Amino acid sequence: MTAWEFTTKSSVGRLTANASFFCRVATHRMAGPSVHSRSASMAVYRSRFQWTKAACSLIPLTVRSSLTNTSEDIPHTDWTDSFPMWHGNTIYFTSDRGPEHHLNLYSYDVSSKQVEQLTHYAEWDVMWPSLGPDAVIFENAGYLYTYDFQSKQPKKVTIELPADRPAALKHWDNVGRLATDFDIAPDGKRAVFSARGDVFTVPAKEGSVRNVTRTPGIREQKVSWSPDGRWIAYVSDRTGEDEIYISPQDGLGKEQQITSGYKGFKFAPVWSPDSKKIAWGDKDINLWWIDITEKKPVKVDHDDYAEITNYNWSPDSKWLAYDKQSENNYAVVYLYSLPDQKSTAVTSSLNNSYDAVFDPEGKYLYFLSDRDFNEVLGNVDFEFANPKTTRVYIVTLKKDEQSPLGVQSDETEIKSKEPSPMIMDQDVATDPKGKKASKNDKNASEDDKDKGKDKDKDKDKKEKPVEVKIDLDGIQSRVVALPTDPAVIRTFAAGKGFLYYSTVAAQGLDGPLPGESTAVHAYDLKDRKEKTLIEGVERFALSFDGSKLLYEGEGGNPRAAHTYGIIDAKPAGEAKKVGDGVLSLNGMRAEIDPPQEWKNVFNEVWRQERDYFYEAEMNGVDWQKMHDKYAQLLPAVSDRYSLTYILGEMIGELSNSHTYVGGGDYPDLHPVNVGLLGVDYELDESSGRYRIKKIYPGENWNAELRSPLTEPGINVKEGDYLLAVNGQQLRAPQDPYQAFVNTGNETVTLTVNSKPSEDSSRNVVVKPINDEYNLRELNMINTNRKKVDDATGGKVGYVYLPDMGSPGLNEFVKQYFPQLRKQGLIIDIRYNGGGFVDELIFERLRRILAGMGSARNWQSGTVPSNVFNGPMVCLTNHYAASDGDLFSYMFKYYKLGPLIGERTWGGVRGIRGEFPLMDGGYITRPEFARYDLTSQWIVENRGVQPDIVVTNRPEQVVSGKDPQLDRAIEEVMKGIQANPKQLPPRPPALPPYPAGPS
Known part of the structure; x- marks a missing residue:
């Protein structure tokens, strides 16, 4: 009996006759499902990874005989072959090798070695074929068909299956765990959340949770509470595109649409302090503002390098502070004057500055900047890193305004109101009651009245709104730093007299470094002291009046709600903890209409790819046509699994790597682990x-x-x-x-x-x-290193990189530096899972020996340090993917040595963090592409061809052989023999200096 083990690196196996025990059958590390011939002496299998409609599928269907221990591939093209099925002397499978370039049914005659195309579908793929005694049944366009072996014609199967479709029924659910963003009421008495497409307000203490929008199947998100407390702004896809809406905060009034006519994603709306205007950024890397009454958007700026996502208003609502990226990838802070419609740079591109916010009194502008460079040197390699560079900086907006951090001076208070005897003159006398007064009592009385009027004027002056005056000339020279330690700062806000910022531990690739914790700090500008406000919090929102702070604490379970709470913003006593002032999200219940929600998810997935795919031409695909094509299947969707399948098929039409689908509203499963002994x-x-x-x-x-x-x-x-x-x-x-x-x-x-x-x-x-994969991989590394060591007499080192992420970089450091003094080096990236650190590795591999350093009693060392001075080779194969592709490409480009093995996976279009969908699901969007110095796209859908092609056949793997590694040993030894590189010896001691002229 055949089985398939789906582990990190899967394998084909067999079950014993009584189906009690799984035994691995060595094929290759990425083998997928397998089927046997009737005699069970032969099996056919393929990789568990495949492309969709892409001319770069490198993995053939392989037929292996257990009797002769031989294998052969079904004749293969650069297209996808899948779903092998063995019937008699024929192997049936699907392939998109035909002119339709859609998966169709094919047959392979084991005796004649001939391949024949059996179906010719041009619009939809043949999917999920299954073998019966006299036919293959498969799905196409949502319908079942049979392909009869006698008639050799597909026949549509009509099935009527009454079903309740329980997953598609309307129901109510607590959606607090799916909260994606939040804000706080201007007085701190309520919080607002967006969750599963609806907008909710939650009381700090008393009252009920309110669902402000109540729109099943429509997604509202990116909430913002107006400073006057009346409105909540949010982004809604009610029209099919992202638009900004506002609704009364109590949920009783009518929703108003503020923007219209723009196709594309919008970032969070930000209210002006007068509650009359809103600013936002968009996916086309523009910044806008709009008057909510006039509803005419005004473009503020455009960034050529990245989206503008940080923008804040001045207290008089006449200025916008924002940052945009410059040519050197540093962000620069700008001030935009609404009356003048002009932007001015506040910081220089010599510093990375961002997250600017105004002082509520209009005197200062605060921002974050990376200007502290206390570099950390590595213990293993002579290299530096700068984990903590950020502090808060302050710029005075007026030339004559003193910095809040200016020089302080203690002065003595004069308590007596009487004039000093030293300055009395003839106009000062003593009245009959012994009081000193002016000779002109009437004038004194009038002065008192004037003082009273002045006090009234002062009172009126305090009640007037703030008017911000900015002297733009020389503003870059009026920047001072907050006297705190540099840190990793995440969230930043300003209140009256206080600055608030969250700090997190310095981050390693595997997570935060030990010894530090996450916390929100409050800096008192009057006392000039920093205090920890609450521990364990990274994200927060400050109320408009500065009295309260809404925080988000991480939940232990990714599918569980985070902890939210409202606390006083002014620090008092011990720091708060997550759970203080906690909010109850239990009332955040929404009506879920699954078919409407699935339609929303479908449309957003389509829009995400439309707006963020690396090129607007969508690889030549008519993207609107794809939307209409797959939308036909939505009425047949009965659960999230079916929707995920349709989404994957739709984005697969792009014939592009890194188009992944995952997550969503699935039943909560509670899998149990299986203990392993290694x-x-x-x-x-x-x-x-x-x-x-x-x-x-x-x-x-x-x-x-x-x-x-x-x-x-x-x-x-x-x-x-x-x-x-x-x-x-x-x-x-x-x-x-x-x-x-x-x-x-x-x-x-x-x-x-x-x-x-x-x-x-x-x-x-x-x-x-719980997982023994790492043990098995370590065994493979040690086995290969010993083989190389034995074959070369210890002259050649071996380094294996499982990926180009944290594990791969850690393994490089662990394996590379101890083998620096070997005469040759084999770098093995077969089955490399990709990542992003190839540049860091090449920084080390490309070092060139420039000299030697010596001391009296020490062995000489290289200049620069840690140089490998010998020939290298690189092993790669079909499963070196993504950054594994790029490593293979750059190894050849830098001419570090021969690339040996098989053509790589061929997928290098990069992705970044996901935008969560309404139900918590996600897709990825290939946003970043590579091209060479001749302006030609590289690697994608082609892979990297090695200099020396060597294939490891399954029968060789079964026998413990590795021809690719053997060839790598051969080539590196050739390099050592042809050009042995020894470190130059220390020169002889210098002779005595000649005597000078007499």
Whole structure:
């Protein structure tokens, strides 16, 4: 019986006759589902990864004989072959190799080796074929068809299946866990959230949760509460495109559409303090503002490099502060005058400055900037990093305004109101009651009246709105820094007399560095002191009056609601914790109409690709036609799984890499783990007991590479029998893995023995792991390194990079530097999962020896440090993907050595973070493309052709052979022999300097 193990690196396997035990059958590391011939002596399989309608599918269908230990590929093109099915002497499969370039049904005659196209669908793919005794049944355009082997014609199958479609029924749900953005009421008494397409307000203490919009199937998001408390602004797709709307905050009035006529995504609307205007950015990297009464948008600026997403109003609503990116990738802060319709740079492009906000009193502009450079040097390599560069900076808006951080001076207060005797003159006398007064009492009385009037004037002056005056001339020279430590700052806001900012720990690729925590800080400009306001918070919103702060605390479960709370903005006493002032989101209930929601998700996915795909021409695809084509299937969707399938098919029409679909409103499943020991089992047929065939050693000092049976004191060895788990006997036909269900990282008692009996057995206590892939990969690395070491007499090093992310960079550091003094180097990126760090690796690989450094008692070292001074080769294959593609390409481009193996995957269009869909799902948008110095697109849909093509056949892999690695050893040794590179020796000591002239 055939089985397929879907792990990080899958494999084809077989089940024993009684279907009790899965045994891996070595094919290749990315093997997908397999089918056998009737005699079970032959199998056909393909990779589990495939392209859709892209002329770069490199993986053929492979037929392997277990009798002769040979394999052959079904004749293959650069298109996709899938779904192999074996019937008699014929293998049926789907392929888009035909002129239609859609998946159709094909046959392959095992004897004649001929391929024949059987169907000719030009609009829809043949999907999910399944073999019957005399026909293949498949799906096309949402309908079932059979292909009869006798008539050789497809026939539509009509099925009437009454169904309740429970997943499509209307229902009510608590949507708090899907909150995507938030804001706080101007007085801090309520918070506003967008969740699952609706807008809710939640009371700080008393009152009920209000659903302001109540629009099933329409998505409102990016909420903002007006400073006067009356309105809530948000972005809605009611019209089919993103437009800005406002609704009364109590949900009782009529919604108003503010913008119209623009096709594209909008970023969060921001209210002006007078509650009459709104600013926003758009996907076309423009910044706009609009009067909510006149509804005529005004364009503020355009950025040539990135979206404008940071923009804030002056307290008099006459200025906008924003930042946009300059040519050197540094952001520059600008001030835009609404009356003058003119922008002025406040900062220089010599510094990265952003997130500008106005002082509520209109005296200052605050912003973040990366200007602190206390570089950190690496312990392994002589390289620097700058993890903490950011502080808050202040610019005075008027030339004669003193900085809030200006010079302070303690002065003595004069308590007596009487004039000093030293300055009395003839006009000052003593009245009959002994009081000193002017000779002219009438004038004194009038002066008192004038003072009273002045006090009234002062009162009137305080009640007048702030008018912001800005001296633009010389403004860049009036910048000062807040006297705090540089940090990693996330959220920033300004209140009257206080600045608020969240800081997080410096980030490594694997997460935050230990020893630091996330917190919101309040800086008191009067006392000039920083205080921690609340710990464990990164995102927050400050109320317009500056009295309250709404925070978001991370939830432990990604599908659970975050914790939100409202606290006083003025620090007092100990720092707050997440949970203080907590808000109850239990009342955030919305009516869910799944078919309408699915339609919304479908349309947004289509719009996301339309607006963010790397080129507007959409790879030549008529994108509106694709929308209309796949929208026909929406009425047949009965659950989120079906919708996800349609979304994947639609974006697959782009014939582009990195078009992924995931997430959404699925039932909450609670999978259990299976504890693993890091071993291979084999069945002793005679006793029905399981024997430990191989133990994969790890690095037990590393939690990611812990091997349970090799830990100190366990003393279990290869060849021992596993007799029982937690006292439960283990015998065939029970699968050994079944005994470890839900035991990952839990204490387990194993009964083991050197023979298949209880006699003299012993118990050991271990803690199984949840995933043993890392152990198996480590075994592969060590096996290959030993092979290279043995074959070259220790002259050649071996470095394996599993991806171009954190694991790959960590492995590079771990493996590369200890092997620097080898004479040659093999870099293996086969099966590389991609990422983004290839540039960092090439910074090291491309170093050129320029000289040597020496000291009296030390061995000489290279200049620059850590230079590899010998020939290199790089191994690649079909599964080197994304940044693995680019590494292969750049290795050839830099001429570091021969590239050996097979053509790479061929997908290099880059993506960034997802925009969550209404129900929490996501897709990816290929936004970033690569081209060369001759302005030609590179790699995508073509891959990288190696300099030396070598293929590892399945039968060679089964026999433990690796022709690709063998060729790499051969080539690097040729390089060593042809041009041996030794480090130059230390020169002889200098002779005495000649004596000077007499």
